[in-house]
Amino acid sequence: MRLTRFYIILVTIPALLAGISIFFGRYPLTIENVFNVLFGLVLNHNVDPTHLGIVVHIRLPRIILGAMVGASLSVSGAAFQGMFRNPLVSSGMLGVSSGAGFGAALALILFDHFFWVYPFSFGFGLIAVLLCFIIGRFTSANQSITLVLGGVIVGSVFSALISFLKYVADPMDELPAIVFWLMGSLSRADYTHILVAGIPMIAGTIGLIAVKWKLNVLAMGDREAQSLGLNVKAYRLFVIICATLATAGAVCVSGVIGWIGLVVPHMGRMLTGNDNRRLIPACISIGACFLIIVDDISRLLTSSEMPLGILTSILGGPFFIYLLKKTKGRQW
Amino acid sequence: MMQYVHFKRYAKSVAIRLLFTALFFIPKAYCEPFHVTDSAGRRVLLENAPERIACLYAFTGHVVTMLGRGGDMVAIVNGLKKDVLLNRIQPEIRNTPVPARGGVIHIEALLKTRPDIVFLKPDTATIASEIKKLEQFNLPYFIAGYRSMAQQMTIIEQIGKAVGKTNKAKAYTQYYRNVISRVKQVTDHIGQKERIRIYHSSNEPTRTDAPGTLEADWTKAAGVINVSVESRLQARGGKYFADIEQIILWNPDVIIVNEDGVDHEILTDQKWAPIKAVNQKKVFPIPVGISRWGHPGGLETPLAILWTAQKVYPQRFEHIDLKAEIRNFYHRFFNLDLTDDMIDKILANQNMRRDP
Structure with missing residues (x-):
């Protein structure tokens, strides 16, 4: 019974937030306008095309994509933190974000069409993780540490490559586009993004939900997990694949949105404790809520858009400290 | 006799010295x-x-x-x-x-x-x-x-x-002033309510003009209302971006873009669909010649004014032969004789920038 209530809360809060967010934006739409559009769609009524466009093609895809990206980044972060038994690890740990960032920058320089950014960033995100995995296999002892170290190295190499591309980019055309992409934004959100990038995000997230119990065992350490009869190597590979798919899918449509994959799992841990069976679903929900709220604020603050990376840190920091004070990190 | 030879030699050396002085020092003295x-x-x-x-x-x-x-x-x-x-x-x-x-x-x-x-x-x-x-x-x-x-x-x-x-340089600025006054003569008669409202996209679709910039100034000279210059936009690295809902709220009559392909993006993206200019397919790429016309770092500002005025008020600027104007401009200021094909490319903003 308690578990059912737990899941109801996890689904209701993001759904409510998403519902409220439809009313927020620069364009003044009344509650009545929004309901007219929503009911008009269902009942096939005639609605004002401007209102329809704003609600259906601007706000709704942003909210859906924001929720998906937030959920994917935080669930991957939580899985990595548990598996590597390291609280400083985030979703971009194994170089996914830097790899994806490099792929995007490369595509922006090589091609005229923005379309190529998506496959390139997704592909290079995967390549970065693959490199980490190869580095991790160099040693037989304590693979977790080698993987984390490999992640740091591959990440910094790709960051350096991004800087190099920024250096050679044409300051008039390509550089602004690269910087804009790297700062992270949901402003390009549309249904194609949701469909295409949604596949890896949802597949990865479902994969992590499926092994949430095994994550508890992995978190005990390799030797303990092995003695409990778990195929550590296979599960670790599976977790890495799922988290990578989810993160790369998120990064390729939204750019690099920092902070969520690191801090939301900690927020989740303060609220639900260390048990991954609860933590993983909680992170999906909190991550979705967090990015929906941040994007609402980004849309409302100015007549232009503020990069999400700035806001996630400014808002997330104080909230994190508040949670820490309130819960005294008891459940941690 | 001896003295004469001596004098001759002396005169020769003086002449050579004078010649050298003239060659090397006089131009600098000027x-x-x-x-x-x-x-x-x-x-x-x-x-x-x-x-x-x-x-x-x-x-x-x-x-x-x-x-x-x-x-x-x-x-x-x-x-x-x-x-x-x-x-x-x-x-x-x-x-x-x-x-x-x-x-x-x-x-x-x-x-x-x-x-x-x-x-x-x-x-x-x-x-x-x-x-x-x-x-x-x-x-x-x-x-x-x-x-x-x-x-x-x-x-x-x-x-x-x-x-x-x-x-x-003065010949160029004289032409610049001349264009401004030629356009002004016509647009002065257009009432505030009849004026076309434009949105000017700079590189990226949502990057636009802020108040107190060259773009704000030249669009005004073209006799149009530039929707974004009245607003407080957030600057990012010296560039100004608008929110898409804000652009819908402005609801411009015409959209001018200066990046090859952005016009197509705006016309096909559902997010832009509610805007009047998109509805009426009035999204135009501004020409690119030596530089992007009307860009903050563009040199062809007078041509941008002329093109914009003719684009949004075609009847009022019927008398202007833009192609001839372009041909004369590049011939006079850049010593460049353009073919019709080249002029069409400039006007269509196609392939005027290439990868080095």
Whole structure:
């Protein structure tokens, strides 16, 4: 019974937030306008095309994509933190974000069409993780540490490559586009993004939900997990694949949105404790809520858009400290 | 007899000396040190008319080329290498060194080019460490910034004075003023309510014009209402971005874009669909010639004014033959004879920038 209530809360809060967010934006739409559009769609009524466009093609895809990206980044972060038994690890740990960032920058320089950014960033995100995995296999002892170290190295190499591309980019055309992409934004959100990038995000997230119990065992350490009869190597590979798919899918449509994959799992841990069976679903929900709220604020603050990376840190920091004070990190 | 020979020898040597003096010293005596004033209000002292010119701001490269000194550019920025027309006028720029990227000067590479004057972008000039690099080596530098048409004209005239082409620069600014007044004569009769409201996209779809910029000024001169210049937009690295809902709220009659392909993106993206201009398919790419017309760093501002006015008020500007105007412009100021095919490409904003 308690578990059912737990899941109801996890689904209701993001759904409510998403519902409220439809009313927020620069364009003044009344509650009545929004309901007219929503009911008009269902009942096939005639609605004002401007209102329809704003609600259906601007706000709704942003909210859906924001929720998906937030959920994917935080669930991957939580899985990595548990598996590597390291609280400083985030979703971009194994170089996914830097790899994806490099792929995007490369595509922006090589091609005229923005379309190529998506496959390139997704592909290079995967390549970065693959490199980490190869580095991790160099040693037989304590693979977790080698993987984390490999992640740091591959990440910094790709960051350096991004800087190099920024250096050679044409300051008039390509550089602004690269910087804009790297700062992270949901402003390009549309249904194609949701469909295409949604596949890896949802597949990865479902994969992590499926092994949430095994994550508890992995978190005990390799030797303990092995003695409990778990195929550590296979599960670790599976977790890495799922988290990578989810993160790369998120990064390729939204750019690099920092902070969520690191801090939301900690927020989740303060609220639900260390048990991954609860933590993983909680992170999906909190991550979705967090990015929906941040994007609402980004849309409302100015007549232009503020990069999400700035806001996630400014808002997330104080909230994190508040949670820490309130819960005294008891459940941690 | 002996004395006569002596005198003859003496006279010969004097004549030779005089000839040498005339050859080497007189031309310099004509060129006295002179001052030019840059956009920061600095009076830059130049000992001689510069022979070797470093253009570390694309705009100044265009101006110097227009003034006929393109062949003396010893250092440029990468953006210039991409301009198709500029490459046609000065094919050698493909090999000209690029000693500055992203506003950061590589001082050794710049020194190697031995410039007599360095033209700078105002952004670069605000970084004290960059200026220090130039001052350490006594390189005279000129900051070429402007935020209005009047300031742009002044800067072009000052650059003209600096490179010894005052008359050519004045001829250009005279044409500039002439276009403004020709357009004004017509648009003055258009009432505020009849004026077309435009949204001007700069590179990215949502990047646009802010108040107090050259773009705000020239669009006003074209007799249109630029929807974004009344708003407080958030600046990011000197560039201004608008929120898509804000653009829908402005609901412009016409959208002008300056990046190849952005017009197609705006016309097909559902997010832009509620806007009047998109609905009526009035999304036009502004031409690109030597530079992007009407861009903050563009040189063809007068043509941008003329094109925009004719585009939004076709009946009122029926009398203007834009193609002839373009042909004359590039012939007169760049010594470039354009084919019809080339003019069509300029007008269609197609393939005017290429990868170096």
